[in-house]
Amino acid sequence: MSDQLYQERIVALAKAKTGAGKLENPTRTVRRDNPLCGDRVILDIRLDGQGRIAELGHQVRGCLLCQASASALSAVAVGRDAAGVAELRHDAERALGREPGDTHEPFDAFAPVASHKSRQECVLLPLEALKDALS
Amino acid sequence: MSFDVAAVRGQFPILSEIIDGLPVHYLDNGASAQTPLAVMDAVRHYETTSRANVLRGVHRLAERATEAYENARARVASFLGVPTMEVVFTGGCTAAINLVAFSYGSLLKPGDRILLSEIEHHSNIVPWQLLRSRSGIELEMLPVTTDGRIDLSALPRFLTPKTKLVSLAHVSNVTGALLDVRAVVEAAKSVGAKVMIDGAQRAPHGPLDLPSLGIDFYAFAGHKAYGPNGIGVLWGRPELMEAMPPFMGGGSMIGRVTLAETTWAPSPRRFEAGTPAIGPAIGLGAACAWMQALDWAGAHDHEMALVQRLMDGLQKIEGTRLFGPASLQNRYPVVSFMLDGVHPHDVAQTLDSFGVAVRAGHHCAQPLMDRFDLDGTTRVSMAPYNDNSDIDALLAGVAHAAKTLR
Ligand SMILES: Cc1ncc(COP(=O)(O)O)c(C=O)c1O
Numbered sequence: 102m103s104d105q106l107y108q109e110r111i112v113a114l115a116k117a118k119t120g121a122g123k124l125e126n127p128t129r130t131v132r133r134d135n136p137l138c139g140d141r142v143i144l145d146i147r148l149d150g151q152g153r154i155a156e157l158g159h160q161v162r163g164c165l166l167c168q169a170s171a172s173a174l175s176a177v178a179v180g181r182d183a184a185g186v187a188e189l190r191h192d193a194e195r196a197l198g199r200e201p202g203d204t205h206e207p208f209d210a211f212a213p214v215a216s217h218k219s220r221q222e223c224v225l226l227p228l229e230a231l232k233d234a235l236s
Numbered sequence: 237m238s239f240d241v242a243a244v245r246g247q248f249p250i251l252s253e254i255i256d257g258l259p260v261h262y263l264d265n266g267a268s269a270q271t272p273l274a275v276m277d278a279v280r281h282y283e284t285t286s287r288a289n290v291l292r293g294v295h296r297l298a299e300r301a302t303e304a305y306e307n308a309r310a311r312v313a314s315f316l317g318v319p320t321m322e323v324v325f326t327g328g329c330t331a332a333i334n335l336v337a338f339s340y341g342s343l344l345k346p347g348d349r350i351l352l353s354e355i356e357h358h359s360n361i362v363p364w365q366l367l368r369s370r371s372g373i374e375l376e377m378l379p380v381t382t383d384g385r386i387d388l389s390a391l392p393r394f395l396t397p398k399t400k401l402v403s404l405a406h407v408s409n410v411t412g413a414l415l416d417v418r419a420v421v422e423a424a425k426s427v428g429a430k431v432m433i434d435g436a437q438r439a440p441h442g443p444l445d446l447p448s449l450g451i452d453f454y455a456f457a458g459h460k461a462y463g464p465n466g467i468g469v470l471w472g473r474p475e476l477m478e479a480m481p482p483f484m485g486g487g488s489m490i491g492r493v494t495l496a497e498t499t500w501a502p503s504p505r506r507f508e509a510g511t512p513a514i515g516p517a518i519g520l521g522a523a524c525a526w527m528q529a530l531d532w533a534g535a536h537d538h539e540m541a542l543v544q545r546l547m548d549g550l551q552k553i554e555g556t557r558l559f560g561p562a563s564l565q566n567r568y569p570v571v572s573f574m575l576d577g578v579h580p581h582d583v584a585q586t587l588d589s590f591g592v593a594v595r596a597g598h599h600c601a602q603p604l605m606d607r608f609d610l611d612g613t614t615r616v617s618m619a620p621y622n623d624n625s626d627i628d629a630l631l632a633g634v635a636h637a638a639k640t641l642r
Contacts, residue, residue, distance in 0.1 A: 106585055107641060138581060139598045139605070139612055162611055164579040165641060220585065 106217055107165060110210040115168040120175025124158040133230035135222055140167045142230045152235075153182045159227060166214060166223035173207040174227050183235040190228045197221050239534030244621045247272040247526075251621060258591030261626040266409050266570050266617030267595050268459045269440055271523070275463060278522035279515050289511055291488055305514050308521025309504075315524035316454065316471055317445040324470040324477075324504040325517050329436040330359040332455035332470035333403070335507060336432055337363035339480035340453075344400055346372030351394050351402040351429070353378035353386045354607050357409055358600040360434045364403070378404070380607060384411030384560035384572075391423040399429040403453075406438035410599045410615065411560030412543075412570030414438075421450040430476065436460055440619065441539070441568050442532035452476055458516060462619075463523035467516035470507070477503035484509040535620040539569040542618050542627055546571055549631035553638050559613050569618035572599075575634060577642035580612040583634060586641065587614075590633035592626070 127145035134141045140163030147156040157178050159171040170193070177189060192208040194200040198215035211224050245251050248270045253260050262270060286300035293299075306320075313320040326332040341364075344350075350364050354377050364375055376394050379387045386404060395402075402424045407414050417433060424431045432453035435444070439456035446454055453476075458467035472480075482489055482500055486509035491499030500506045543564060550556040555576035561567045575583050584596035597612040598605045605612060616630060 105589065107582070112641065139602070140581075164581040164585075166582075168579075217585075220581075223581070 106213050106220070108210075108213050111165065111169045111213070114170075114172045114207065114210060115165045117172050118168070119172040120157050120159050120178075121161070121172070122158045123160065124156055127158070129234045131230050131234040133226055133233060135163075135226055138164070138223070140164060140223055140226055142167065142171060142227050144227070144230045144234050146231070146234050151182070153180055154178050154186075154235075157231075159230075161227070163226065164220075164223050166211075166220055167226050170208075170211070170224045171227040173210065174231060176207055178231065183232075186228070186231050186235055190225075190232065193224060193228055197224060239531060239538040239620070241538060241621065241623045244530070244535075245623070247274065248621050249273065255591070259625075259629075261590070261592040261629045263616045263618060263622065263626055263630060264593045264595050265440065265619040265622075266437060266460070266599075266615060268465075269462050269619055270621070271462050271464070271519075272526055274526045275519045275522045279464060279519040282515055282518045287515075290514055291505075301514060304518050305512070308517045308519075311521035311524045311528075312469055315443050315528055316469075317443070317447060318471055321504060322471055322474055322477075324472065324507045325512050325520075326455075326468045326470050326507070327466060327513065328459075328468035329434065329455050329457035330363075330468070332468050333359055333432075333434060334363045335470055335483040336403075336453050336455070336472070337367045338483045339507070340401070340430075340476065341367040341371060341373070342481055343479065344371060344373050347374065347398060349374045349376055349396065349399045351376050351378060351399055353404055354380045354603050355384070355386055355408050355410065355413075355601065356403075356405055356603070357434065357436065358602070359436075360403055360405060361603065373400075374398075377603070380604060382608075383413075383562065384408060385413040386415060388416060388419055388423075391420070395423055395427045395429065397427050399424070399427055401430045401432060403432040403434065406433045406435045407441075407568045407570065408560070409437045409570060409617075410572050410601050410604060410613065412437075412567045412572075412617075413561050414566040414568060416566070417449045417451060425450075430473075437568065437570060437617075440527075442530070442535070443528050446471060458520040458523065461520070461523055462526060463520035464513075464516035466513045467520045469520070472503070474503065477507070480506075482506050482509065486510040488512075530620065538620060539618055539622075540564045542622055542624070543567070543569050543571060545624060545627045546616060546630070549627065550634065553631070553635050555638060555642075556634065559608070559610065569622075571616045572613035573616075574610065574613055575638055578637055580614045582641055583614045583637050586637040587630060587633040590629050590636070592630045592633050594630070 124145035143160040145158040196204040196211040288297035288301040430452040435456040489509040580596035
């Protein structure tokens with residue numbers, strides 16, 4: 102066996118399934134597909150009066166990386182507005198080596214994906230979906 | 237004498253590469269096969285001794301190039317069991333199907349029907365959808381059985397006098413199922429429909445005898461049949477090809493051009509507008525000759541033994557499910573499976589870390605995935621140069637994925 106993409110933290114994030122499931126009364130629901138691999142994310146969000154995320158639920162039909170990313174996102178998205186979510190996106194981009202700079206919990210877990218270009222969209226899909234939901 | 241895998245492997249240098257310390261266990265032949273030295277040598281020979289444009293020049297290099305290009309056509313024709321001048325070189329299998337959809341399609345009228353199936357590759361669906369939006373034809377889909385075969389018992393229900401063409405995969409790129417072409421032809425003929433066969437996954441497994449199949453069009457891709465990229469083949473029944481207008485206009489495909497009007501050259505030139513992919517065509521000719529020289533009875537037994545070894549091994553790993561025929565009858569060595577609780581892309585990625593190359597996902601057959609509500613499958617597609625070590629490495633990788641990813 103060679104390089105390990107599926108390191109413990111990524112697998113743990115995916116298994117944690119943080120935020121998995123539907124919301125009862127979502128403010129918005131968005132769906133994002135990756136046409137190349139068929140991964141799909143459905144996100145429900147509930148917003149507070151100031152446009153901040155009060156609650157988030159995700160249904161992922163996709164690979165472990167996509168599930169782990171949705172789980173990571175759910176762990177830190179509550180309380181953020183669109184600008185705050187854009188910050189998370191930068192963090193993910195930095196973990197993937199697509200932007201310079203340091204990354205932070207939880208997206209730093211995706212650093213092993215930096216050398217797997219073809220899998221990076223899997224990590225970014227839930228973030229794309231959340232951006233759509235807030236726009 | 238039993239099939240000598242080592243001798244075959246020796247002709248494919250890439251199989252002895254070591255990448256990041258790992259051997260190459262190449263089980264993604266359905267996407268693109270590897271190419272033997274004989275093919276590389278033929279292309280190199282053309283590029284180093286005969287490179288020129290074809291059909292136009294009178295100089296010696298042009299003569300050599302034209303001869304090599306036309307020899308390649310003869311070799312492909314021999315592989316298919318048809319006369320040389322019935323072979324059209326195209327840009328690929330997709331290009332060949334698009335050619336028929338455009339040129340044969342232009343002869344169809346609104347309300348005419350084309351029958352496909354739910355198992356088809358996107359390249360045998362989308363060109364027909366484009367034709368439908370251009371010309372108002374109707375498309376219908378034969379269903380697929382739970383063991384991944386086109387359900388031919390539905391043929392009588394779908395065939396009507398309005399059905400002008402039936403276009404189906406000879407071998408499924410997802411399940412490996414072999415189509416009973418003769419049964420399709422017999423049923424289609426009863427309503428006067430033509431039959432096109434997408435041979436992309438069949439051609440890599442040995443010579444064909446197209447006349448015995450009774451079909452009207454056959455398409456395949458060079459790169460899946462041990463040849464170069466950028467080249468494919470269309471065979472069409474001559475009386476149909478002569479009735480069809482060109483797909484693309486340009487040089488080489490004309491009878492005579494005046495500013496008012498142009499007459500078409502006969503097939504195959506009519507369908508080979510512009511400078512063709514000369515080197516790749518020569519390479520494909522060499523690939524067909526290489527295939528014709530192989531012991532396919534031995535190769536087929538060898539491939540089926542690998543399929544059996546794979547199926548037996550997968551069965552021992554908890555949570556694996558096959559999608560496709562469970563038997564070795566009427567199938568080719570393409571095997572799809574699912575591992576419960578692990579997404580196919582994660583299976584394939586884990587396999588890569590064992591040096592094993594497979595394809596995972598929808599395999600350009602989304603309607604089939606939708607029909608069976610699958611996220612995708614992991615697909616193992618074999619060639620005669622694969623051996624037990626490839627299968628064993630794959631099984632070790634799947635077992636590892638089962639242990640660590642769920
Ligand atoms: C059954 C089938 N048809 C058609 C094609 C298209 O071949 P190409 O992309 O080489 O044109 C493929 C390739 O995957 C295939 O498997």
